[in-house]
Amino acid sequence: RKGEGEGEGDGEGEGDGEGGIGSGRNGPQACGECGGSGQTFDKPFGDADSGSGADGMQRPYEEGEPGPGNEVSGLSDIEARMVRKEVAKQIRDAVKNRGNVPGGWKMWADEELGVPKYDWRSELKKVVSHSMHVIPGDGHRSFKRLNRRCASLGHRVILPSTHDTSPQVCIIQDTSGSMGSDNMRVSLEETTGLLKAVQASVTYINCDAAADKAQNVYNVKDIDLHGGGGTDMRVGIKAALESRPSPDVLILFTDGYTPWPEERIPRGKQLIVCLVG
Incomplete structure (x- = not known):
């Protein structure tokens, strides 16, 4: 396939190569069904993959959601509780210093730290x-x-x-x-x-x-x-x-x-x- 063409009409061009223009996952991507001039687009991050955190689709290399039948390594309950406490303390300190923390975060931090209801x-x-x-x-x-x-x-x-x-x-x-x-x-x-x-x-x-x-x-x-x-x-x-x-x-x-x-x-x-x- 030449990889060229006017792209007029219904967007069909010469050849029916498997990878499209610039075949291969490293090359630029083109949409032959969209019509137009056959303009090509590069991947925004090249080969970088942000994982399921970007689009919600689990990748083969990810361990998946922890749960019954899928015991994955990570923080223990105590370690997770310590992380929450530390985050809550930092939120509380940010409230004192700048006062621009969303109210929902402050409420969560107060509940997590167990702010006393008495003086x-x-x-x-x-x-x-x-x-x-x-x-x-x-x-x-x-x-x-x-x-x-x-x-x-x-x-x-x-x-x-x-x-x-x-x-x-x-x-x-x-x-x-x-x-x-x-x-x-x-x-x-x-x-x-x-x-x-x-x-x-x-x-x-x-x-x-x-x-x-x-x-x-x-x-x-x-x-x-x-x-x-x-x-x-x-x-x-x-x-x-x-x-x-x-x-x-x-x-x-x-x-x-x-x-x-x-x-x-x-x-x-x-x-x-x-x-x-």
């Missing part, structure tokens, strides 16, 4: 406030120390002395490598609120796989952060209980990837765990 900061405030008001010895007067007036009365009458009800608070901060900058930022924001609520010095302990020396802080600017290693909050809790003055309320900020003490917190102490992330 957890308000719940934390309630728990901390309750713990600070039920500590042992709570009250305006206590018999732990005798009133100085007892001496003038010949110690015949025992009077209580005024007791300071301000609780001793110790904050234990998980500074392990798994926390990341976002979790640390949230922890420090909540620490700022706690310092304002207590209105007193708070003991602060950094902890990863080892507990740092306790710091007395009035402001988050006073905090000297250390860490970045492994995670074991047991040593942080132990260090807090052994610190002086002994804390009444222990508040632990962590992502939860840590072993936990097997023994109970000593009687009269309150441990509040704040899971972030």
Whole structure:
């Protein structure tokens, strides 16, 4: 076949070669039934094949849709769930940064991440406030120390002395490598609120796989952060209980990837765990 012709009339040209003009799959394609001048067209991507994702037609080299009788390799259920969580987090971050994410995507991300329906900061405030008001010895007067007036009365009458009800608070901060900058930022924001609520010095302990020396802080600017290693909050809790003055309320900020003490917190102490992330 010559591969030429005017293409007039019904589009029939000379010869009836199998491949048409420029026969073979690598050559240009022509439609002899369309009439016209016999114009030729190349494949838009040459030999490239986009697979069934382009036209919905399964290719021989594709494994097909996973299902009964067609067990194909791929992500496990856990891996797939982790991928969905990561995509949902990125969508949520995009909503915060630019605000041009479609509403349907945001709704899906909120459902996937399980966005709480209550204000957890308000719940934390309630728990901390309750713990600070039920500590042992709570009250305006206590018999732990005798009133100085007892001496003038010949110690015949025992009077209580005024007791300071301000609780001793110790904050234990998980500074392990798994926390990341976002979790640390949230922890420090909540620490700022706690310092304002207590209105007193708070003991602060950094902890990863080892507990740092306790710091007395009035402001988050006073905090000297250390860490970045492994995670074991047991040593942080132990260090807090052994610190002086002994804390009444222990508040632990962590992502939860840590072993936990097997023994109970000593009687009269309150441990509040704040899971972030």
